[in-house]
Amino acid sequence: MSFKLGGIVGAIAILLNSGAAFAEGVGVAIAENAQRYVTVGHDKLGNDIALDTTSIKGTTYKLYGIYGDGIFETTFDASCTESRLFLNRIAIYGSEGELLQEDKETGEIPFVADSSPGKGMQFVCEKIGARGW
Known part of the structure; x- marks a missing residue:
């Protein structure tokens, strides 16, 4: 199953805004794969x-969140053994x-x-x- 990027943005936005992805279209596909997105925090406005x-x-x-009418995507790289974290990319x-x-x-x-x-x-x-995690 593939979606154009706009569909992915919409699906992620639905998921992040409502906590449930049971809207029509792409939202239904996301609901079928509910374990794909794991909430790891909230922004200052309370969005996932x-x-x-x-x-x-x-x-x-990658982490995703709401940004205005769209989303942000942040890419990280972890060094688990050293407990170090590196930021690779931010996209809006x-x-x-x-x-x-x-x-x-x-x-x-x-x-x-x-x-x-x-x-x-x-x-x-x-x-x-x-080790250690």
């Missing part, structure tokens, strides 16, 4: 921030899936266990069976 479990490649993972997509802004500046960020990136890292490190 979700980990896309299908995006996990080794220790690289409009409601139709168009890329509005992208920042590919990379660098280490502090690992904070209670933050959304920290909870995402914990999920990833546990999934791969890293």
